[in-house]
Amino acid sequence: MEQYKRVRGMHDILPGETEKWQHAEKIILETVRLFNYRELRTPVIEERALFERSIGSESDIISKEMYTFQDRKGRNLALRPEGTASVVRAFNESGMQEARKVSRLYYYGPMFRYDRPQKGRYRQFYQFGVELLGGRSPLYDAEVIEILDTIMKNLETGGHYFGVNTLGCPDCRERYAGKIKSYLLSVSEKLCQDCRTRMERSPLRILDCKNASCKEQTRDIPSIREILCAECSEHFGLLAGCLDRKGIPYKVMDNLVRGLDYYTKTVFEVFRSGDDNAVAAGGRYDTLVSQLGGADTPAVGFAIGMERLITVMESPLPEVPALYLVCMGSGARDAGAGIASGLRMRGITVETDYDDVPLKAAMKMADRAGVKWCAILGDREMERGVVLLKNMSTGVQEEIAAASFITKAVERVKP
RNA sequence: GUGGGUGUAGCUCAGAGGCAGAGCGCUAGACUGUGGAUCUAGGUGCCGGGGGUUCAAUUCCCCUCACCCACCCCA
Secondary structure (H helix, E strand, C coil): CCCCCCCCCCCCCCCCCCCHHHHHHHHHHHHHCCCCCECCCCCCCHHHHHHHHHHCCCCHHHHHHCCCCECCCCCEECCCCCHHHHHHHHHHCCHHHHCCCCCCEEEEEECCCCCCCCCEECCCCEEEEEEECCCCCHHHHHHHHHHHHHHHHHHHCCCCEEEECCCCCCCHHHHHHHHHHHHHHHHHHHHHHHHHHHHHHCCCHHHHHHCCHHHHHCCCCCCCHCCCCHHHHHHHHHHHHHHHHHCCEECCCCCCCCCCCCCEEEEEEEEECCCCCEEEEEEEEEECCCCCCCCCEEEEEEEEEEEHHHHHHHCCCCCCCEEEEECCCCCCHHHHHHHHHHHHHCCCCCCCCCCCHHHHHHHHHHHHHCCEEEEEEEEEHHHCCEEEEEEEEEECCEEEEEHHHHHHCCCCCCC
């Protein structure tokens, strides 16, 4: 028989790893709850145009990485490559903006991009994201950054810091793009091929190029912060002050520009110390909601790349069942089933096996399960109306009357 | 999309144009109802797939697929 294999770019998250995921999910959920964010679940499939309009059809995500298809009725659909567009779509569609001045939402689920697989990068990958809609003040930017900071701290990633920058409002951005072009026009032949095409499509991205020659050419270009309008400048200043007061570690990074078109003003990424791949990133998108047909609603949010987060976080201690139940003989197995139920009802994790194996083999299974306690029930014990309880780490074994076994075992096993 | 690396036992990997290897794990026994430690014994297998060169290919050549890494992109 031929073995089926996972399709390229897809990955299984196996036991041993799922514990890590669940731990991360738990910390994240506890954190957003403290800030009173509520979950929004959207479908994995959306109209293709939704993403083209929000992310920008010039971007790589849309032009080469999206899973698109037609359904049986010829609708043009796509597997979501990110979460924000769907959240905004649902926000607009549900009339949520009528009900509250500020909506605090989070989402979690798989996203799809046809990328070449790499470390921490898969074609189906998971993002956890937070979106705050309806808040204009930089204090809201600081709030979502604080959420991310809290998550990183609680997951013991071994230190992290934020990169922060501003892209300004659309006016500032356009002005700055013009400035970059005027700086680089005369030296365009010294730029890499990619950057030459970026000159037209998204000149800001040239600042982010890793090519040495490109870096050389962009070195003297002034920071965008020097040409911001009064409002954008104030916004960034207030945010910085707020982050300072909260004690959140950050660096202002001139070359931090986001690849998605919808960002305005604040953009940020969080890095694990000593790592240059961002674990999570986000920013403000004040024009997206209206651009997708909603009321004029400023917004800010971030998304965590779960696979990346998993690679930088501390592993939780593995969970081990509390007790292993060994039964020999069918009568003992019947009685054992009752004991197992009784223990589980009292919150004790019990593992057992139903194969008729010699005690030696069963003990080996118990050992391998990593349990501290082992209950043994065979014909001899049945006859005498007792159950053996063995402490696997000390080797000490006691005999307990079957009638009181569950209560006694709970006492021993529960610390 | 570009570049590099790797595919051999369940796992980690060594190997060489001529019998397929080690460590770990696994199974059994020493110990017949007690796990871990020790000793002894044991099977580990389409050497990723296809083609070519050769008397002979797991080894050399070509193609292909998969995985890993970097770039790119992005979280």
